Amino acid sequence: MSATLTRVKQKQIGQLIDAGKRIDGRGLTDYREFTIEEGLIERAEGSARIRLGKTEVLVGVKIETGEPFPDTPNDGVLTVNTELVPLASPDFEAGPPDEKSIEIARIVDRGIRESKAVCSDKLVIEAGKKVFVVFVDVYVLNHDGNLIDAAALAAVAALTNTKMPNYEIKDGEVKTKTGYTPLPLNSRPITVTIAKINGKLLVDPGIEEEQVMEARISMAINDDGNICAVQKGCPGFFTPQELLEASKLAQEKAAEMRKKLDW
Amino acid sequence: MPVFFEKKQLVTPGELLAEGEYLAGENTYLEGNKVYAQRIGLADAENKKVNVVALRAFYVPKPGDIVIGTVIEVGFNGWTVDIKSPYTALLRASDVLSRPFKPQNDELSQVLNAGDLIVAKIASYDRAHDPQLTVAEPGLGKITRGQIMRVTPTKIPRVIGKKGSMISQIKAATGCQIILGVNGVVLVTGKTPEDEDLAIMAIQKIEAESHTTGLTDRITQLLKDEKAKSEEKKNE
Amino acid sequence: MSEKPEKLIDKKGIRSDGRKADELRPLKLEVGVIPNADGSAYIEHGKNKILVGVYGPREMHPKHLQQSDRMVIRCRYHMAPFSVQERKSPAPSRREVELSKVIKEALEPSVFMDLYPRSGIDVFIEVLQADGGTRCASITAASLAIADAGLPLRDLVVGCAAGKIDDTVVLDLYDAEDKLGAADVPVALMPNLNAVTLLQMDGILTPAEFDTAVNMAIEGCKKIYVMQKEALRAKYMTAKEELKEEVEE
Numbered sequence: 001m002s003a004t005l006t007r008v009k010q011k012q013i014g015q016l017i018d019a020g021k022r023i024d025g026r027g028l029t030d031y032r033e034f035t036i037e038e039g040l041i042e043r044a045e046g047s048a049r050i051r052l053g054k055t056e057v058l059v060g061v062k063i064e065t066g067e068p069f070p071d072t073p074n075d076g077v078l079t080v081n082t083e084l085v086p087l088a089s090p091d092f093e094a095g096p097p098d099e100k101s102i103e104i105a106r107i108v109d110r111g112i113r114e115s116k117a118v119c120s121d122k123l124v125i126e127a128g129k130k131v132f133v134v135f136v137d138v139y140v141l142n143h144d145g146n147l148i149d150a151a152a153l154a155a156v157a158a159l160t161n162t163k164m165p166n167y168e169i170k171d172g173e174v175k176t177k178t179g180y181t182p183l184p185l186n187s188r189p190i191t192v193t194i195a196k197i198n199g200k201l202l203v204d205p206g207i208e209e210e211q212v213m214e215a216r217i218s219m220a221i222n223d224d225g226n227i228c229a230v231q232k233g234c235p236g237f238f239t240p241q242e243l244l245e246a247s248k249l250a251q252e253k254a255a256e257m258r259k260k261l262d263w
Numbered sequence: 264m265p266v267f268f269e270k271k272q273l274v275t276p277g278e279l280l281a282e283g284e285y286l287a288g289e290n291t292y293l294e295g296n297k298v299y300a301q302r303i304g305l306a307d308a309e310n311k312k313v314n315v316v317a318l319r320a321f322y323v324p325k326p327g328d329i330v331i332g333t334v335i336e337v338g339f340n341g342w343t344v345d346i347k348s349p350y351t352a353l354l355r356a357s358d359v360l361s362r363p364f365k366p367q368n369d370e371l372s373q374v375l376n377a378g379d380l381i382v383a384k385i386a387s388y389d390r391a392h393d394p395q396l397t398v399a400e401p402g403l404g405k406i407t408r409g410q411i412m413r414v415t416p417t418k419i420p421r422v423i424g425k426k427g428s429m430i431s432q433i434k435a436a437t438g439c440q441i442i443l444g445v446n447g448v449v450l451v452t453g454k455t456p457e458d459e460d461l462a463i464m465a466i467q468k469i470e471a472e473s474h475t476t477g478l479t480d481r482i483t484q485l486l487k488d489e490k491a492k493s494e495e496k497k498n499e
Numbered sequence: 500m501s502e503k504p505e506k507l508i509d510k511k512g513i514r515s516d517g518r519k520a521d522e523l524r525p526l527k528l529e530v531g532v533i534p535n536a537d538g539s540a541y542i543e544h545g546k547n548k549i550l551v552g553v554y555g556p557r558e559m560h561p562k563h564l565q566q567s568d569r570m571v572i573r574c575r576y577h578m579a580p581f582s583v584q585e586r587k588s589p590a591p592s593r594r595e596v597e598l599s600k601v602i603k604e605a606l607e608p609s610v611f612m613d614l615y616p617r618s619g620i621d622v623f624i625e626v627l628q629a630d631g632g633t634r635c636a637s638i639t640a641a642s643l644a645i646a647d648a649g650l651p652l653r654d655l656v657v658g659c660a661a662g663k664i665d666d667t668v669v670l671d672l673y674d675a676e677d678k679l680g681a682a683d684v685p686v687a688l689m690p691n692l693n694a695v696t697l698l699q700m701d702g703i704l705t706p707a708e709f710d711t712a713v714n715m716a717i718e719g720c721k722k723i724y725v726m727q728k729e730a731l732r733a734k735y736m737t738a739k740e741e742l743k744e745e746v747e748e
Binding site for chain 3: 276
C-alpha cells in the first residue's frame with residue numbers, strides 16, 4: 001500500500017495552494033511538461049505513449065473485423081478499455097478492471113465518441129454484415145496523477161497514427177489486400193482535468209494533490225471549442241460559480257494544448 | 264437575529280434553522296453563523312441553543328448506558344454482543360467470572376452462548392475501539408424470561424414519560440417488569456404472556472404516536488379497554 | 500414497442516411526450532418501504548421505477564475496507580433484467596460500475612463521514628424499470644433512504660438532468676430524447692448549500708449551452724427537492740398537531 005500523505009504534507013500542499021502555488025513549483029493553471037511518442041508498437045495498428053510529468057500511459061489500437069451491433073448496421077464499433085497494471089503503482093492490484101479503471105475508460109470513450117472523432121460510418125465494410133472493430137487499449141505504466149488526461153491524449157494520439165488494413169470483397173467474402181489506409185479522424189478532442197483544493201481550482205493534479213483534492217472535473221473539448229464530455233469525480237462538490245470558472249479554464253487550456261500539439 | 268422555525272416544527276436534514284449568534288445543539292450543525300438540521304425531527308430552541316429531537320436515529324454507545332444485547336459469538340476470552348449499534352460490543356470473560364479465568368478449563372459457551380440475551384452496561388467506548396460491556400452490577404446479566412421488542416432509540420424518553428409517568432402507568436396496569444435499554448431494545452417480563460403482550464402493545468402505540476398530543480390519555484384508555492376485554496373473557 | 504418520434508420538439512415547443520421545454524415528468528416518492536432495511540425509499544419519475552435500501556451504519560466487513568477515522572459508503576447501482584427494452588444480463592455492466600461510483604460520490608458529501616469511524620453503510624439501488632435519467636432519480640431516492648436510516652446529513656441530495664434536443668435545451672430527458680438528442684447533462688445538488696455533487700455530460704454543447712443546461716438542471720433539482728422533503732415529512736407526520744407535552748430527555 002502506498003504511504004498515505006502525512007498530515008504535514010497535506011498541510012503544506014494546502015498552504016501553498018492558498019498562496020497560488022503548488023508543491024512542484026507550478027502555477028495553478030500550469031500543466032506539467034509532456035511528450036507524446038507515436039507508432040512505437042509496430043504490431044498494433046496504432047499506438048502512442050505519453051509522459052505527463054512522471055505519469056506514463058501507453059495506448060495501443062487494434063483493428064479487427066466483426067459484425068455490427070444489430071441496431072446500428074451502418075456503423076463500425078469502437079471500444080475503449082483501461083488497464084491499471086500492477087507495476088504502475090503500489091496501489092494497483094492484478095485482476096479485472098475496477099471502478100477507477102472503468103471510469104477512466106468510459107471518460108476517454110465519451111470524449112472520442114461524442115466528438116465523433118472516429119467516423120463510425122466510415123468503418124463499414126459490408127452494411128449489416130461486416131464492419132471494423134476498433135479496440136483502444138489504455139495501458140497505465142506509471143501513475144503519478146491525472147490518468148484521465150494522460151489516457152485521453154494518448155488515445156487520440158494513437159488514433160491519429162492508426163492504419164486500417166485494406167480489404168476487398170471477393171466472391172461474397174471479405175479478404176485483406178496489401179496496404180493500409182489511415183483511420184479517418186473527424187476531430188481530436190482534448191480532455192482537461194481540474195481539481196479543487198481549498199476552494200481553488202488547479203489543472204493537471206499530481207498524485208499527491210489527488211490525495212487531498214475535494215473534487216475534480218474533467219471536460220473534453222473538440223476542435224470547434226465545443227464540450228463533448230464532462231465528468232465530475234471525487235466525493236466533494238462544486239458551486240455553480242466554480243463550474244463556470246472551471247469551464248472557462250478548461251476551454252483555455254484545451255486551446256493552448258491544441259496549438260502546442262498542432263492538432 | 265432570526266430563528267426560522269416554529270417551536271416543535273418538523274424539520275428535515277439541511278433545513279436552515281437559525282442565523283446569527285446561536286449554538287448548534289443536538290442533531291444540528293453550524294456553517295458560518297447558520298444553524299442547520301442534521302436529521303428529521305422536531306426543532307426547538309432553548310435560549311441561544313437550537314436543538315432537533317430526532318425522529319429517526321440509531322444508537323451510539325455512551326459509557327454508563329444500560330443496554331440489552333444478543334450474544335453473537337463466543338471468543339477466546341469473551342463474547343461479541345450485538346447491541347443494535349454501528350459497533351458490536353465486547354464482554355470480557357473476566358467481567359463475568361468472579362474467579363481468575365483459565366482458557367483451557369473454563370468453557371465460555373456454558374456461561375453465555377450465541378443467541379443468549381443480556382442486560383449490560385457500557386463500561387467504556389471511544390472512537391478507536393468497540394464498546395466494552397460489564398454485567399458486574401445488580402440487575403445485569405443473562406435474561407432468562409420475558410419478551411424482547413425494539414423501539415427507535417430516540418423514542419425511549421417518550422416511553423419513559425415525564426418523571427417516569429408513562430412507563431409507571433404501563434407497569435402498574437400490566438404488572439410487568441420493564442427494562443428499557445437506551446439502545447432501543449426493551450425487555451418486558453410479566454406473570455402471563457397476555458400481560459406482556461399488553462405492555463408491548465402500549466409501547467408500540469407510544470412509538471407510533473410519539474409526536475402527537477393527548478398520548479398519555481390514549482394510553483390510559485388503551486390499558487383500561489384491554490383489561491376490561493380480558494376480564495370479560497375470564498368471566499365467559 | 501419502441502417509440503421513435505420523428506421530431507423531438509415541435510414548433511410550438513411541445514415535446515414528443517407532451518411536455519414543454521422546462522417541464523418535469525411526474526414524480527412520486529415514498530419513504531420507508533422495505534421493512535428489513537435500516538432506511539429505504541421508492542421513486543417513480545416518469546416511467547422510471549427505482550427502489551433503494553440502506554443498511555447501516557454497521558461494522559464494516561471485510562475488515563480491510565474499514566477506515567480508522569471515518570465511515571465508508573458502498574453503493575451498488577443495479578438494473579433488473581426486465582427493466583429495459585431488451586433483457587439485460589443480471590451481471591454488473593461497466594455502465595453500472597461507473598454509475599455506482601459517481602452516485603456514491605454524489606451522496607458522500609452530504610454525510611458526516613467522520614462521526615462514525617470504522618463503520619460502513621451499504622446503499623443498494625435497484626432499477627425496476629428504466630426510462631432515462633435513472634442515475635438522477637436514484638440519487639434522489641438514495642438520499643431519502645439514507646435520511647430514513649437515521650444518518651446525520653448536511654442536506655438532502657437531489658438529482659435532475661437537462662439536455663439538448665433538436666437545438667433546444669430542455670429539462671428532464673426521457674429515454675428516447677436521451678438516445679436521439681444531442682446531449683444529456685445529469686446533475687445532483689445539495690440545494691441549501693448550493694453544492695453540485697454530480698455533474699456529467701455526453702453529447703456536444705457549446706460552452707454557453709452547457710452553462711444553460713447546468714442551470715436548468717439545478718432549477719429542476721430545486722423543484723424536486725420540495726417534493727423530497729415532503730416525502731420525508733409525510734412518513735413521520737400522522738397528525739399535524741404539534742407536540743405540547745414535555746419530553747423528558
